[in-house]
Amino acid sequence: MPLPEQLVIATRESPLALWQARHVQGWLQTRYPGLTVTLLGMTTQGDRILDVTLNKIGGKGLFVKELEQALTEGRADLAVHSMKDVPMVLPEGFALAAIGRREDPCDAFVSNRYASLAHLPAGSVVGTSSLRREAQLRARFPQLTVRPLRGNVGTRLAKLDAGEYDAILLAAAGLKRLGLGERIRSGIGLDDSLPAPGQGALGLEIRADRVELAELLAPFNDAATAACVTAERALSRRLGGSCQIPLAAFAEEDEGFLRLRGCVGLPDGSRLVYSEANGSCAAAEALGLQVAELLLTEGAADILDQLAGAP
Numbered sequence: 315m316p317l318p319e320q321l322v323i324a325t326r327e328s329p330l331a332l333w334q335a336r337h338v339q340g341w342l343q344t345r346y347p348g349l350t351v352t353l354l355g356m357t358t359q360g361d362r363i364l365d366v367t368l369n370k371i372g373g374k375g376l377f378v379k380e381l382e383q384a385l386t387e388g389r390a391d392l393a394v395h396s397m398k399d400v401p402m403v404l405p406e407g408f409a410l411a412a413i414g415r416r417e418d419p420c421d422a423f424v425s426n427r428y429a430s431l432a433h434l435p436a437g438s439v440v441g442t443s444s445l446r447r448e449a450q451l452r453a454r455f456p457q458l459t460v461r462p463l464r465g466n467v468g469t470r471l472a473k474l475d476a477g478e479y480d481a482i483l484l485a486a487a488g489l490k491r492l493g494l495g496e497r498i499r500s501g502i503g504l505d506d507s508l509p510a511p512g513q514g515a516l517g518l519e520i521r522a523d524r525v526e527l528a529e530l531l532a533p534f535n536d537a538a539t540a541a542c543v544t545a546e547r548a549l550s551r552r553l554g555g556s557c558q559i560p561l562a563a564f565a566e567e568d569e570g571f572l573r574l575r576g577c578v579g580l581p582d583g584s585r586l587v588y589s590e591a592n593g594s595c596a597a598a599e600a601l602g603l604q605v606a607e608l609l610l611t612e613g614a615a616d617i618l619d620q621l622a623g624a625p
């Protein structure tokens with residue numbers, strides 16, 4: 315197969331998205347010397363609409379649609395995404411060519427005054443706009459007040475520093491990639507905040523008809539991460555996963571086997587159901603469906619009904 319001479323990566327223009335795109339650019343240029351890789355920066359709807367919480371404006375798809383348009387029109391060859399932002403069902407004609415090795419998958423506690431969630435006095439204001447983080451936080455720390463917080467990682471930190479919140483919750487992966495790991499006061503344990511499907515992993519999206527490109531990108535794939543993310547996304551897909559429902563899914567790999575944990579709740583924290591199961595990496599998708607079914611029988615079916623009926 316002849317190597318292409320150049321590739322264009324479509325990316326959002328937030329500092330985190332640009333870091334991620336440059337990371338893949340660097341990987342490609344190291345792996346394929348002689349290949350020229352350039353970035354095509356784009357602003358997505360999700361970047362433009364900052365004053366409404368994501369679950370109200372239609373969620374994840376908003377961050378990827380413009381990038382997919384660039385792939386369709388041939389203006390770019392691949393798009394680099396945080397897997398957490400990729401819808402559970404890709405539109406027809408697109409494929410994930412590779413899922414890279416996962417960075418720290420956990421949520422991080424960031425505060426200028428307190429060391430951890432457990433140190434926060436009653437009534438402290440915690441910033442997050444993720445229904446997943448909110449539901450888990452309210453269920454486990456009902457004495458805390460949750461307030462919405464949106465914007466890029468930098469914007470969120472600035473709002474914390476301006477005194478609008480006592481603490482905020484962010485993905486550890488984003489902070490670490492941006493060189494802001496020292497802002498993390500503590501990692502939040504999996505029992506306090508189970509991560510989102512795909513959190514901490516990067517995905518490379520291409521047009522499904524670009525078979526030669528898929529081959530070129532395949533070595534970026536990390537098999538263990540891909541199995542984990544496949545299980546997490548299968549679970550989420552079965553439950554209608556989007557950021558409109560408070561849903562967490564997290565898998566860990568050990569010697570070809572996965573432990574997958576999932577959790578679904580109501581945003582006010584009044585209900586939270588949890589399930590887990592083990593299975594082989596080869597059957598990651600089936601494991602995701604299995605834990606989804608366990609969650610449904612444990613009460614998730616009822617929770618999803620309530621959420622669907624809510625205004």
Ligand SMILES: NCc1[nH]cc(CCC(=O)O)c1CC(=O)O
Binds near residue numbers: 396399
């Ligand atoms: N929702 C935005 C988003 N998408 C991916 C990350 C972090 C990086 C990752 O999970 O790979 C973040 C920021 C955050 O949640 O703090």
